[in-house]
Amino acid sequence: MLHLRMITPADRTEAVVKAIETTVGTTHLVVLPGAAREPRGDVVMCDVAREAGDELLQELRRLRIGEDGSIAVENIDLSLSRRADAAEEEAPGEAADAVLWEQLTEATHEESTLSITYVAFMILATMIAACGVVLDNAILIVGAMAVGPEFGPLAGVCTGLVQRRPRLALRSLAALLIGFALAIAATTLFSLGMDAIGQFHEGMLDSPRPNTGFIWKPDPFSFVVSLLAGVAGVLSLTSAKSGALVGVAISVTTVPAGANAAVALSYGELAQMWGSAEQLLLNLGGIMLAGVLTLYGQKALWATQRGRWARRPAKT
Structure with missing residues (x-):
C-alpha cells in the first residue's frame, strides 16, 4: 500500500x-x-x-x-x-x-545528478578496478562493480526516452559520459603514480590474466549479459526490489572496462585500450537497449489493464 x-x-x-x-x-x-x-x-x-x-x-x-x-x-x-x-x-x-512512473522519474533524476559524490564513487570504483586488472584479482573487480554508481544514469536515460522527457535523458547521458571520462582520466594518473612508486609495471598488464583478461576482449556473450542485466536492473527499480541492483552491478563489465582502458592508456597499450573501450560501449548500449524495451513492455502491460481497474463507479 x-x-x-x-x-x-x-x-x-x-x-x-x-x-x-x-x-x-x-x-x-x-x-x-x-x-x-x-x-x-x-x-x-x-x-x-x-x-x-x-x-x-x-x-x-x-x-x-x-x-x-x-x-x-x-x-x-x-x-x-x-x-x-x-x-x-x-x-x-x-x-x-x-510501475509508479512519477516515482521512477524522480528516483532516476536524483541518481543521475552529476554531483561530487557521484564522480567520487565513479573514480574510486575505477581505481579499485585498476588494481584488480593489474593484479588479476577477481575479488577487487567484483568490489569495483558493486561500488560503481553508473546504473543510476543508465536508468535515467531509459526512463527519459520512454517517458519522452528529453531533459532527463540528456542529463543522465551527460552524467554517464562525463563520469566515465573523469574516472578514466583520474585512473590513468593513478596508474602512472602507482608505476612511479613501483606498485604497477607494464609486465603485469601484458602477462596472462585468466581472471580478468576477458575485460578487453568483447564477444557476443558480453552483449547478451548486458541485455539480461538491463532487464533485471529496470525490474529491480520499478518493483522497488533494490537489492537486486547489487547483482546487476557485479554482472556487467562497465567500470572494470573503463579501468583497463585507463591502465592500458598509461602504458600506451592501444590494443587493450580500444578493446576495453569497445567492451564498455557494448555493455552500456546493451543495458540501455534492454532497459528501454523493458519499460515499454511494462507500460504496454499496464495499459491493457487500465480499462479494468483505472475507474469504477463511486464506492458506497
Missing part, C-alpha cells in the same frame, strides 16, 4: 476527493479543511494499493495539485486494516508488478 498526503487548493478539494473515491483500491480517506498553511489549502490523505497508484497520481497531476499544492507519497510497510486488505484485493494485479 501507498500513503498519499496532499495539500489541495480549496476550490479543487472536491475534485480530488472524487478522484480518490472513484479510483479502484483506495481507502482511509481523510479531509482536513483549511489545515494547510504553506501553501494554504486543505489537507487530503488516503491509502491506495500500489497497483492503482499510478492512475491516481496521473489524475492528481491533471488537476495540477503538484503545481499549486503538494503531493507526497510514502510506502506503507505495515497496515493492519480490513479495509486496506479489501482495497488491495479490489485492485487487479500484483503490487510487485506495478
